[in-house]
Amino acid sequence: MIGHPQMLAEILAPFQLPFMKTALAAGCATAVVCAVIGVYVVLNRIVFLGAALAQLSAAGIALGFLVGLHTTGLAILLAVAGVLLLSFRPATSRIPADGLLGIVFSVAWAASILMVARSAQGAEELNFLLQGNILTASHGDVRLVSGLLAAIVGLHLLCVKPFVFVSFDPETARTLGVRTRLWTMLLYTSLGATIALTIHVVGILVVFALLVIPPICGLLLGRRLPSVFLVSVMVGLAGVVGGLLLSFHADLPSGPAIVAFLGAIVGIVRVLKRGNA
Amino acid sequence: MRSDPEKTLVEIEGATFGYGRKRILTGVNLRIVRGDFVGLVGPNGVGKTTLVRAILGTLRPMDGRLEYGGGVRPRFGYVPQRGHLDVLYPLTTLDVVLMARLGRGALRRFDAEDRARAGEALEHVGLTDRANTLYRDLSGGLKQRTLIARAIASEPEALVLDEPTEGLDLLSGHAVLKLVQDLQTRHALTVILVSHALDEVAATVRSLILIESDGRMEVGPREEVLTEDHLSRLYGVPIRVGEALGRFVVTPASTEREP
Secondary structure, three states, rough: OOOOOHHHHHHHHHHOOOHHHHHHHHHHHHHHEEEEEEHHHOOOOOOHHHHHHHHHHHHHHHHHHHOOHHHHHHHHHHHHHHHHHHHOOOOOOOOOOHHHHHHHHHHHHHHHHHHOOOOOOHHHHHHHHHHHOOOHHHHHHHHHHHHHHHHHHHHHHHHHHHHHHHHHOHHHHOOOOOOOOHHHHEEEHHHHHHHHHHHHHHHHHHHHHHHHHHHHHHHHOOOOHHHHHHHHHHHHHHHHHHHHHHHHHHOOOEEEEEEHHHHHHHHHHHHHHHHOO | OOOOOOOOOEEEEEEEEOOOOOOEEEEEEEEOOOOOOOEEEOOOOOOHHOOOOOOOOOOOOOOOEEEHHHHOOOOEEOOOOOHHHHOOOOOHHHHHHHHHHHHHHOOOOOOOOHHHHHHHHHHOOOHHOOOOOOOHHHOHHHHHHHHHHHHHHHOOOOOEEOOOOOOOHHHHHHHHHHHHHHHHHHOOEEEEEEEOEEEEEEEOOOEEEOOOOOOEEEEHHHHHOOHHHHHHHHOOOOOEEEEEEEEEEEEEOOOOOOO
């Protein structure tokens, strides 16, 4: 029985190990920040924008490996450039929004592969970009992601009303004099920065899953916006804790284990909701 | 400004409106007076939304002149097309109405006055008991009332409604128009009602802006604009205009129409 104290202690024992403690701290901070900003990603139906920005950030890291420059700096630079390019395309553009996202996504992906292919540790670096390795997270990573967490959560506590208004009804917001471009830019830039800063800790796969799956659980289980955010954060944390334990006990790679655990949670939530409908 | 600025809400002279380099409406000349009930009518895709954005001040003229009476943009209460709002958002009716108060400062915390104005607005549209109902769970007619309440909560001088009866059944559509008429009378509002449904607009408004398919406009009192000549040109088929049950009735002279 999982409720048995000794068995529970055995299951949680890996978190006594220093590297697992660091991984847990980095993972939980990443989960919270992604779960918060992911609610906007899902509500604004810009999941594919998240994917494209993640791939652009990965291309920035790959470029950093290739030319020997600061990988996180380049990831942020490309993510912010992507935000500007993708969110403020002219209304009269003949390239549809999802078409432009598709171009950016595929070209950035190909560029990442091509850039790391020139490197001596190409395969290893490509695997790192895709899956990350939360188990190798350093105390510096924890500080970085925790700082990001504080900044993003603070920003969203302060700005939740305009963010929701310009996302829900930009035309009316503009009519009332709310600066929709500024708020949208701030929202998307916080998304780009989140992706760029967390991707080198946990990889594209986990970041993308944390941006999408917990908020969807939040929307399925939460009735109002505050409860959607709360459920999203709780599911994100559960995914990281459960995934890390699964990874340790079953000797599986940590990133895919976290995503698999999140997938199981959303599956259970969906079944429960269908049962209650 | 040539017209009496006290009476004028907005005046547009020789203006062109569009997006990027694309011109949607050219040579626009019109004046809307305060307190009027104006219908903006035309076929789909002719530029009604473009003109609305111009009047609201969210789209600047590419050339020509647009000026507000007294030189100050009036406070507009805007009611967007219901279908443009995503029902994925878990917002209550009250949440939606309170958004109107963010026009006074996007970062402000809602105070007692904000809540009082939102409560009054919900009362005006008969939704007090639905304040905590999720917006997405409301019927089409009640969603429309919520959006009208939000517009009222911004304490507007003018109300602009974009296709407010689109997708509503006969009774709900009539109820919404009756509500708008009541609000216009009670608050002495200027109302601009955008619709492609000429019949309902003709029965409700005092003035008309009729945009023809080639972009030409007829502007004036309803009786002057709503002529068989104008409408036949607008729709490209002979149109008859008459009165029944004390209301304007507009109908094609022949019911035959190419599919």
